[in-house]
Amino acid sequence: MLTGNCATKRTTVIEKVAEIKTDVVHTTDTELGLSGKEHVVLSISGMTCTGCETKLSRTLKTLPSVTKLKTSLVLSRAEFVLDVGLQSVDGVIRHLERTTEFKCERITNRGSSLDLVCAGYAEEVSKGDWPSGVIEIRAVDKKTVRVDFDAEVVGARDLVQNGWPHPMELAPLSVDPTLDAGARHVRHVGYMTLLSIVLTIPVLVLSWAPLPNKEQKEIRFATVSLVLATLVQVIVAGPFYPKALKALIFSRVIEMDLLIVLSTTAAYVFSVVAFGYLVTHQPLSTGQFFETSTLLVTLIMVGRFIAALARQKAVESISIRSLQTSSTTLVLANGDEADIDTRLFQYGDVFKVSPECRIPTDGTVLSGASEIDESMLTGESRPVVKSKGSQVIAGSINRSGVLTVKLTRIPGDNTISTIASMVDEAKLTKPKIQAIADQVATYFVPVVVSLTIIVFCIWLAIGITVQKKSGSEATIQSITYAITVLIVSCPCAIGLAVPMVIVVATGVASEKGVVFRSADAIEIAWKTSDVVFDKTGTLTQGKLSVAESESLNPSVGTKALLLGLVKDSKHPVSVAVTTHLKSQGVSATAISTPKNVVGKGVEGAFVGRTLRAGNSTWLGLTDHPSVQPVLSRGYTAFCFAINGELAAVFGLQDALREDALTTVAKLQERNIAVHVLSGDDDGAVRAVTARLSIPSANVRSRCTPAEKQAYIKGLLSTIDTRGSKKKQSQPIVMFCGDGTNDAVALAQASIGVHMSGGTDVAKSAADIVLMRPSLAGILVAMAVSRKSMHRIAFNFGWSFVYNLFAILLAAGAFVHARIPPEFAGLGELVSVLPVVAAGILLKWVKI
Template sequence: MTCTGCENKLIRTLTALPTICNVKTSLVLTRAEFDYKGSPEDLQVLIHTIEKRTGFSAEQMGLSSQRTLDMQVPAAAMEKLLLTPAPDGVQDVVKMDKHTVRVAFDPHVIGARDVLKSYADFSTTLAPEPPDPMLTAGAKHIRTLFVRTVASALLTIPVLIMTWAPLADHHKAYSIASLILASIVQIGIAGPFYPAAFKSLVFSGIVETDLLIVLSTTTAYVYSVVAFAFDMIGKPLSQGEFFETSTLLVTLIMVGQLVSAFARHRAIEAISLRSIVSKSAIVVHEGKEEEIDGRLLHFGDIMKIAPDSSIITDGIVIQGESEVDESMMTGESLPVSKGPGSIVVAGTANGPGILQVKVTRLPGDNTVTDIATLVDSARFSRAKVQGTVDKVCTYFVPAVLLVSTIVFCAWIGVGLSRRHDSAGKAIVNALTYAIAVLAISCPCAIGLAVPMVILIASGVAAKKMGLVFKSATTIEEARKISHVVFDKTGTLTMGKLSVVDYQLLDAGSLPMGIDAGSVILALVDSSKHPVARAVTAYLRAKGSVAEEAVTKVEMVTGHGIRASLGGSPLQGGSAQWLGLGTNPTVSQYLHEGYTTFCVTHNAQPLAAFSLTDSIRPEARAVLTELRRRDISVSILSGDHASAVFRVATDLGVPTSDVRAGCLPADKQAYIKQLTDEGHKVLFCGDGTNDAIALAQASIGVHMSSDSSSDGQGVSGIAASSAADVVLLHPSLTGILSLMALSRAVNQRIVLNFAWSFVYNLVAVLFASGAFVNVRIAPAYAGLGELVSVLPVILGALSVKWVKGEA
């Protein structure tokens, strides 16, 4: 796809097919995705239908959720291997070509090295790793364009020499040679434009750019053939053939498309996340080290991460200490200290120390894959302004055809009435102006104005700023935010609560011989909530061991945890939920502004904990900057009022904009109220209990937990499917970065539109002869795509230099 017309044609064709739904396309990635409701046997028929109706060459990429391994096999052993019974864990063996098989396997049953070893008797070796299919398709398209462009240039140069160079007079011989060469160019090089243009018109009802190319080049070629015929029979026309125009026009159009495709491909490569991962790993086994291909890693392998090397996949540090640069994944510039128990993720860079890491996720299914998948989903989404672009592009080509017709008629009139030319000369002269208008007009710049910027912005956000946004509308709308609502615990505060005090309220309700600390530990141990983690750490430090008699543990969203002990209910959570706000001990904790965690057994008070948290170091600066921009700030929390108001006071947030003791529904109602008042609301939270609020807000921002403390890190970026944006690094500055990027994207889109309008206006004026003494000859009008599209691509690439916090 080279323009919005191509994309709209594909969308119309796909949506018209009954077995296809949920169509998503990306002009920049030249890809389409959709849900297919038909049978697998009819898939090839579907592909053939799409190719027939659109003129595109469709390629089935064969993406699969299965774990696969490509192996090279000698041709003589291929059939025998395919007939051999597969070992346990191998799900399928498929012949890819005469030397390659693809083995699908379950990595939890059999590892990749064991798969390779199972087929060692057939002299199998690991096949070269297939590159990213998206980049492969782009490179293949560029190679095709390059061959066509070079062939066109080689055929055009002799025509130009025979027309313009001071050679000996062999007019007829030169004309015949020019006809032959021009015919090859028109049929062989420009030929693919014809079916694409007419299929678009017939099957989709769209008049697109290819039609302009077809009309301009064909008109110049057909006239030259007619002039050649008259010349051969001794009745030359007043204006002879100009095969140099049609051939040079085709060549320059091909050059423009080649350069445009190459620039877009390099832009995609520049922000490709999958390319940042190392391809090999050092595995430590029984004291021996071996460097292997990353595809051969198993779950549980121990990797040695050498100093200043890239971490190939996610894992847990079991030995060694170092500092890891996570800026490529989170945007955080400062290295993060790692030691035994710490989480490390793919794509990050080790510092000066040596680490031994246990593999928890395999390459191709790790943090980088998670982030890349989310980024790709943003690239397939369409910004709101794209609807306006589609309408403009729909009318663009018909408008150009109308203008070229007017120019043709006007110049015939000028030739006959003002210049007193013969009818033939006037028509031919007018024809050159009409051809130039058709060839130089280019909607490609308009079509790329939005998706190209979104493409670059999505990559920059993920790689440079630690942001992943799930749709184009998010980055488009973030600059309009007028009210930011924060969750408290884990968002405005560090979420690293520590227990200040612990009091048993009444242990008499417990069965004889059961320790209260062990009961509470069993209750909270499985929860990832910051309060539960702090209580768990405190009790473990005191030597408590989880009581096995505690069963049926489950989370109660927005409230706490409940379980069963000896058939009686066991509950842990806020004082408000458990009705312990008037208990003297709990009341004292609340009065002092502490966060509390209370436990009851059989509805009787069992224990109470007071906890404290620290405010994020960047929180004050971020909230101050938001207020400076006239953006209102509110705080919502399920915690007790005293703890929430203490944080609000420290951050300078008025109590009128603070809500404590909020259930998830309360947060949703508050955000809905702000939205109904006309605010564009951004909500930022970190817990699953924030999902409703994240979905209700104009933009929901999910803050990932700190990887060094929660055992999840950035690998948990999909924790909230309701969020529009994920902050890979737990820092509130990501909100400022989001707004800065949104403003930069909007500026680039406006500039791209302005350039597209100015280019097409000025180009058409020059090509149509509006400036009598200056014109663009039709032979050079083919440079239109190059001149119009390159500034758009360069403008989009400038997003890479946007500063995160602004």
């Protein structure tokens, strides 16, 4: 990252993220509000496997009020657009909880949010009068309310201190709401697992231990085992029954819970029947096996607890919101200082940052100088020098000096929360390969049930005809094999194969300054065949400077008219000319209705004269005697015409990005074709591409947005035959740009990459956002994609191999080896942990 004076040569990350927030979130919310629709995010507690996600998705899709649905098993989350004219959010939550047995909680996405402890009952506060600026109040528990408010209308401290009939206090800091449901689920599963273990151990002791007088006390021991096994079946395994039945009835999903219900119930019911025979002094030859049903449930719970804990730790480990500090030093108006909770920040605040402390939120330095470590957000390892006027980013670390900073964005709306929202957006999207996993998982359980019936019938026939056993003995043997097959097979590994990797991969990429906005980009980036660059602001730094200028008619106030025309334009060329003219002391003439013409320039009018400023091709001045020398020297020509006559010409130059040469070279080493499409003059474009050794056949200058789109369409329509095997395939085209005129090309390409410092429109069309001004982010994106797909391939392979051999072992296909039914519950643990580990290990893979 650039430091010192060079730091001014880039748009800061904080400015970039602010633009993303405006474009992606606020505009969408406005549109939804106008249409009577609302964007809803629900935190779901109780999801354990891919069947749960299928059940959740199908249940929500049955509601006509729900559209644009996205769900995530790993994040325990559902996101959708709700037509509030048809159904309320509370109505959706009640329907979900009734039909799925999940617990649902809405995550706020409306303004800022605070949890407050009230003197009275929370329900009474939520129904009372709301202070100005409050959007919504919801009861969290009996004493706590969650208040959503507009921070531009009322500040957080003002909201807590004023406007309430009774005193309110800030509630203790809670965990990230997006992680809270997962944490609660892990705790609940942990408690139920512990209870199951406590109840199961005595059953195992009574069954397996060489106890004295065991035969004489058999009925007494069996009675104790019956009581304990019943408690396990009712309390621990009991919740599986309504979940399985409701999934079958309401969502038409046969999920893993149904397998658990069938197998544990079979083992328990048979043991109860055997106990009845024992009490009547007609014991069955096989006896009871309460230890089978209890150990089965316990091992399933242990597997689910460890898998849930591993998933939760994986999500927490890449949670960007965890970079948010909880307290800071507020500088009061009189100069005094006070330590406050960062949730109480409000616009206009000034805060102090001591050495080795995190920046609490985005702001502008008022005084002091220091070096800031921004690596956790941008991936840039070198500290950045900050002084008066510099922007600082939430979550970065102040290394040396003391800084006094004026807040520019409150914690709930700063860089950390915005990047986290973009990363979460990617986690909720599903790559095309996920459809394969979902399809397999959908048919998995019915297939296993069918196999179970077949195994039961085969062993029943073998027991009677081959092994010459009695009917009851053969039935019992068949049941044990069937139970084992039901439990040992596990679709969870298949369901987690893709999302577990996607969740970790998006976090790993964001730590290196690359934000994937869709999972599709992760899936295909490693297969990129062509990379197309814009020039200005992408291959070059985008900070143009005027190298030479000529005013053909100074007497008519040419420079003043030109400054008035271009001073409000944000295009890099206009900015460079504006800076140059202002440095000469030129005062702008007021121009009526100046208008940007995308890909061409700016036009306006003054006292009946038509003013135009832009590239020479648009103005038809390419062959003008004053323009030709500028173009021949490889400068970007910026022309100003009054009524079609050239009034001034400027030659601008730009510097290559530091890593442009190495990035292009590495792409070419990988047999990836590099192209350049630019709206700039031909001489300037050729000068840059010659330095980068890009073939002239892959270079186009003076391109309009439509021409860029057409060029990319042409690349996509060809067949890629590169590579050692000359295998034909559909090309994957990555376009990298930063300007408004690049938005169409970004959307047209297979993968659109937005460079740090660009415009809102470009960001909204991009699939990948580079958080630091470095082209190396493209290589990082490809590397993350390649490693992720390798992990996904491993996960699929492991899931197939495990289930194949586990089912064969459970079914008794091998003469001298089988899985005892009481240990079949370990199947979920054995199958899921490698999948979770494969995802988590991405964090330590060298990218």
